[in-house]
Amino acid sequence: MDRKEFLSIAGITAASFALINCMGCSKQSDNASAGITGPTGVDFTLDLSLSANSALLVNGGYLASKGVIVAKTTTGSYIAVQQSCTHESYPLIYQSSGQQFFCNNHGSAFTEAGVVKNSPANRNLTVYQTTLTGTSLRIFS
Numbered sequence: 772m773d774r775k776e777f778l779s780i781a782g783i784t785a786a787s788f789a790l791i792n793c794m795g796c797s798k799q800s801d802n803a804s805a806g807i808t809g810p811t812g813v814d815f816t817l818d819l820s821l822s823a824n825s826a827l828l829v830n831g832g833y834l835a836s837k838g839v840i841v842a843k844t845t846t847g848s849y850i851a852v853q854q855s856c857t858h859e860s861y862p863l864i865y866q867s868s869g870q871q872f873f874c875n876n877h878g879s880a881f882t883e884a885g886v887v888k889n890s891p892a893n894r895n896l897t898v899y900q901t902t903l904t905g906t907s908l909r910i911f912s
C-alpha cells in the first residue's frame with residue numbers, strides 16, 4: 772500500500788492533510804513570537820577566586836550558570852541576562868568585540884542591555900542585577 776492509498780482508505784484528502792500540517796506550523800510560529808523568558812527569582816553568588824569562575828576576571832569573559840549568562844564587559848562592568856534566546860530558546864553566547872549577546876541558531880543579537888538588535892527574535896532578554904563585594908559576585912532579579 773502506498774501513501775496515496777493509505778490516505779484514501781483513512782479518508783484523509785490532500786487538503787485535509789495539508790491543513791493538519793499547517794496547524795502544526797501555526798503552533799510553532801505562535802510559540803516563537805511569544806518568546807522565551809528568563810528564569811525568575813534569580814539570586815546566586817559566584818566566587819571569583821575559584822578557577823571555575825576565572826572567565827569573569829578577564830574583560831570580555833563570560834560564563835553561564837543557572838540559566839543566566841554573566842559577562843564582564845570590555846570596560847570591566849559585570850552584566851547578566853537570561854541564557855536562552857527569546858526566539859526559540861537556543862543558548863546565547865557573549866561577544867565582547869561586538870558588545871552583544873548572539874544566537875548561533877538563527878542569528879539574533881541583543882545589546883549588552885538585553886535589547887533586540889537583530890531579528891528573528893522580537894523580544895528583549897531578561898536582565899539581572901549584579902553586585903560585586905570583594906570576590907563575591909551576586910546575580911539577582
Ligand code: FES
Binds near residue numbers: 874877
Ligand atoms: S533560537 Fe532563533 S535566533 Fe535564537
